[in-house]
Amino acid sequence: MVYAGILAAGMGVRMNRQDMPKPFLQLGKKPIIIHTLEQFFISRQVEKIIVVVHEFWKRYAEDMISKHDTMGKDVVVIAGGDNKTASIKMISEHIVMTWGIHDEDILLAHDAVRPFITQRMIDENIDTADRVGAANTVMTTNDTIIVTLNGRTLAEIPPKSTMFAQQTPITFKLNLLNTVFHNISRQGGALETETEIARLFVQQGYEMQLVTGEYSNMKIINPYDLEVAEALLQERMK
Amino acid sequence: MISRVYRLVDTKRIEMVLREVEFEDDVVLTAPDYLSICAADQRYYFGKRSREILKIKLPMALIHEATATVLYDNSGRLKQGSKAVLVPLIEKARTSGIKSNYDPANPYVSSGIDGFIRDYVAVQRNRLIPIEGEYLPIYVFSELLSVAINALEAFDSTRCTDAGTVGIWGDGNMGYITSLALKCLYPDVEIIVVGKTLRKLQRFSFVDRTYTFDEVPNGISIDHAFECVGGSSSETAIKQIFDITMPQGCISLLGVSEEAVPINTRTVLEKGFRIIGNNRSNADDMKKAVSLIRDSDICKKYLTTLISEIVEVKEEKDISHAFEQSSLNDFKTIMKMEI
Numbered sequence A: 001m002v003y004a005g006i007l008a009a010g011m012g013v014r015m016n017r018q019d020m021p022k023p024f025l026q027l028g029k030k031p032i033i034i035h036t037l038e039q040f041f042i043s044r045q046v047e048k049i050i051v052v053v054h055e056f057w058k059r060y061a062e063d064m065i066s067k068h069d070t071m072g073k074d075v076v077v078i079a080g081g082d083n084k085t086a087s088i089k090m091i092s093e094h095i096v097m098t099w100g101i102h103d104e105d106i107l108l109a110h111d112a113v114r115p116f117i118t119q120r121m122i123d124e125n126i127d128t129a130d131r132v133g134a135a136n137t138v139m140t141t142n143d144t145i146i147v148t149l150n151g152r153t154l155a156e157i158p159p160k161s162t163m164f165a166q167q168t169p170i171t172f173k174l175n176l177l178n179t180v181f182h183n184i185s186r187q188g189g190a191l192e193t194e195t196e197i198a199r200l201f202v203q204q205g206y207e208m209q210l211v212t213g214e215y216s217n218m219k220i221i222n223p224y225d226l227e228v229a230e231a232l233l234q235e236r237m238k
Numbered sequence B: 001m002i003s004r005v006y007r008l009v010d011t012k013r014i015e016m017v018l019r020e021v022e023f024e025d026d027v028v029l030t031a032p033d034y035l036s037i038c039a040a041d042q043r044y045y046f047g048k049r050s051r052e053i054l055k056i057k058l059p060m061a062l063i064h065e066a067t068a069t070v071l072y073d074n075s076g077r078l079k080q081g082s083k084a085v086l087v088p089l090i091e092k093a094r095t096s097g098i099k100s101n102y103d104p105a106n107p108y109v110s111s112g113i114d115g116f117i118r119d120y121v122a123v124q125r126n127r128l129i130p131i132e133g134e135y136l137p138i139y140v141f142s143e144l145l146s147v148a149i150n151a152l153e154a155f156d157s158t159r160c161t162d163a164g165t166v167g168i169w170g171d172g173n174m175g176y177i178t179s180l181a182l183k184c185l186y187p188d189v190e191i192i193v194v195g196k197t198l199r200k201l202q203r204f205s206f207v208d209r210t211y212t213f214d215e216v217p218n219g220i221s222i223d224h225a226f227e228c229v230g231g232s233s234s235e236t237a238i239k240q241i242f243d244i245t246m247p248q249g250c251i252s253l254l255g256v257s258e259e260a261v262p263i264n265t266r267t268v269l270e271k272g273f274r275i276i277g278n279n280r281s282n283a284d285d286m287k288k289a290v291s292l293i294r295d296s297d298i299c300k301k302y303l304t305t306l307i308s309e310i311v312e313v314k315e316e317k318d319i320s321h322a323f324e325q326s327s328l329n330d331f332k333t334i335m336k337m338e339i
Helices: A032-041 A055-066 A084-099 A119-132 A174-186 A197-203 A223-233 B039-045 B051-057 B136-158 B173-185 B231-244 B265-271 B283-295 B297-304 B316-328
Strands: A002-008 A048-053 A074-079 A106-111 A134-140 A154-156 A164-173 A209-212 B002-010 B013-020 B027-036 B065-073 B083-086 B121-124 B128-131 B165-169 B190-195 B209-212 B224-227 B250-253 B274-277 B307-313 B332-337
Touching: A002 A032, A002 A084, A032 A048, A032 A055, A032 A106, A032 A119, A032 B002, A048 A055, A048 A084, A055 A074, A074 A084, A084 A106, A084 A174, A084 A197, A106 A119, A106 A174, A119 A134, A119 A164, A119 A209, A134 A197, A164 A174, A164 A197, A174 A197, A223 B013, B013 B316, B027 B083, B027 B136, B039 B316, B065 B128, B065 B136, B083 B136, B128 B136, B128 B283, B136 B173, B136 B224, B136 B250, B136 B274, B136 B283, B136 B297, B136 B307, B136 B332, B165 B173, B165 B231, B173 B190, B173 B224, B173 B283, B173 B297, B224 B231, B231 B250, B231 B265, B283 B297, B307 B316, B316 B332
Parallel strands: A002 A048, A002 A106, A048 A074, A134 A209, B165 B190, B165 B224, B190 B209, B224 B250, B250 B274, B307 B332
Antiparallel strands: A106 A164, A134 A164, B002 B013, B027 B065, B027 B121, B027 B332, B065 B083, B083 B128
């Protein structure tokens, strides 16, 4: 079974709109999260979708999704954790409790605020995770990345060819993901401080292969991003 | 639903734009699988239309020959994953006495409105013709074949003499598919094809005779003719057709020319020719084309040899590559959409 976990638990602090988490803001004619979900609704490989939201917004999310055509896909809304890693763990636990776990199970985790995802990215993530265990969507960076150790002075400029920007989906074989979470809890590690699940995964020696994303697979996290996303959907003046 | 539309913005320049796709009750969401590049697309891509036309029509997504996979039909009538041919004509109006593909009120995609180079296409259910079985990529020629069928039907209802020998001018895709439609629908007719390039004429293995235009034997005559040349060579082709077509023959014009083509009206009058213009097709023509491909082994087999190259499209630049290849290939260049 292929599951999609849609990460929508952020409260939109950077959007300066704290009355409304950013996935629920309008983009064009629909909320951002609906645009994102529609790409998973039509996926030929994704069978079930779990949307993780802040607990205060669970009913709202359920209401909103129920007002749109889910194209026959099962969609469940659950309350999420404090960060991306914790939310993915909650999705994983929900799957195991509800449907059990099987060797072939795959989980794609995708930011709700990346509505411009494509079927190619979804398919390549699933195929790659199925083959090697995990996949991470990335893009080359246009900007040169610098390293600073103190936030004031430059320490290093890594070669550009080694630098990529992480996007989502990030995809795992579910049993490997569960093993990673199990190992962390056995070693007394805390998920609350680790926002990057990919780091935990490779730290434990598992392979994660890269899938090429797209520059348009942008994350809408601040008002500028929303304006850019709106502009992308508008007809250009002749 | 957010869709990626790949628009020609200027000569040889394709850019992706994001658009919201609306799908209402009678609309089916599809993803194009195979797209076939036609001469009209090439004229836009390589800037061979007039500057005024390009200014009016661009930016615009090209391609009107396509097959697709059904992603979602909320009526449940078309199953997810089933395959279909997309109909480019949008029938907004039905004017009594006018066939819908000639009604100026009915737009045709990739001619003023976006064509099928997109990741999702939402179409009215009546603009999808289901297909199944083997040879699915060749159904991408349904539109081109339907134009030939449209022309053959017009020819059949107009001609007043027997169709013993029919000449087809043009060794390109339109000439090939018109010859093939004639072969399938009128198996007793003798087919002669006249073209420019011997190499291309050799591909017409199913017709009775082929000639390069400068080697047409003296004294040869035909009952009717189809002109599938287009462009500046139309004039020479039509002159030759007038010379060797028997009196009261029917002459069908299918070749598109950017410039006006002079014809000898005296010959038309003297020989009592009937000249028919043919352009585009409607959903009914396309259903006939799909049936012909499905039911005729000859049609299926000879359509496979119409394919010069299949280009896999995984990113934007592959679309430009496909168009560049199309200018080098003798026959059809198809894009397999994996974008």
